[in-house]
Amino acid sequence: xxxxxxxxxxxxxxxxxxxxxxxxxxxxxxxxxxxxxxxxxxxxxxxxxxxxxxxxxxxxxxxxxxxxxxxxxxxxxxxxxxxxxxxxxxxxxxxxxxxxxxxxxxxxxxxxxxxxxxxxxxxxxxxxxxxxxxxxxxxxxxxxxxxxxxxxxxxxxxxxxxxxxxxxxxxxxxxxxxxxxxxxxxxxxxxxxxxxxxxxxxxxxxxxxxxxxxxxxxxxxxxx
Numbered sequence: 001x002x003x004x005x006x007x008x009x010x011x012x013x014x015x016x017x018x019x020x021x022x023x024x025x026x027x028x029x030x031x032x033x034x035x036x037x038x039x040x041x042x043x044x045x046x047x048x049x050x051x052x053x054x055x056x057x058x059x060x061x062x063x064x065x066x067x068x069x070x071x072x073x074x075x076x077x078x079x080x081x082x083x084x085x086x087x088x089x090x091x092x093x094x095x096x097x098x099x100x101x102x103x104x105x106x107x108x109x110x111x112x113x114x115x116x117x118x119x120x121x122x123x124x125x126x127x128x129x130x131x132x133x134x135x136x137x138x139x140x141x142x143x144x145x146x147x148x149x150x151x152x153x154x155x156x157x158x159x160x161x162x163x164x165x166x167x168x169x170x171x172x173x174x175x176x177x178x179x180x181x182x183x184x185x186x187x188x189x190x191x192x193x194x195x196x197x198x199x200x201x202x203x204x205x206x207x208x209x210x211x212x213x214x215x216x217x218x219x220x221x222x223x224x
């Protein structure tokens with residue numbers, strides 16, 4: 001096979017999963033970049049916070065994420081990827097505007113941090129499961145990096161341009177809400193993958209007894 005042939009196979013045979021991947025990563029990256037990367041610039045440049053305050057709010061949010069992200073991952077393993085992802089997307093859609101109003105009045109954005117951690121603790125398990133084993137690495141690389149380049153890295157630039165064009169400093173909230181709505185659609189269209197074997201992967205066992213049972217079940221019936 002060739003790199004061109006592999007890419008053609010990914011786009012031709014797995015385009016539905018690729019679109020889902022791009023949509024999920026777009027929503028995740030826009031909200032992540034907005035909350036953790038753009039926020040200090042927004043606070044100091046638009047709301048005229050001092051530099052210390054502009055850095056302290058995102059730092060407090062990141063500390064919260066560090067403390068609970070592992071627990072969120074465990075919840076996604078137990079209850080499923082879709083409920084956690086949908087909670088995070090809906091959280092951004094519903095809470096972005098109120099959170100930015102609180103920031104303008106001196107409040108914090110920890111509510112959005114709780115929404116973001118639902119994505120952080122789940123996305124790394126949900127995205128690879130979109131693709132079968134034989135194309136997983138290449139398809140995920142293409143989908144993730146394409147979406148991150150188009151939507152994630154451009155988030156600060158796009159938000160700044162929207163604020164300049166509209167004259168409203170609520171544009172970060174509106175942009176996050178639009179991305180979250182895209183994420184809601186993507187999560188609704190994806191299949192649940194928690195506690196299920198990855199598509200295309202060989203069966204796995206945890207004990208010698210399970211291995212023996214698996215071999216016995218796959219042994220051909222004797223012919224007489």
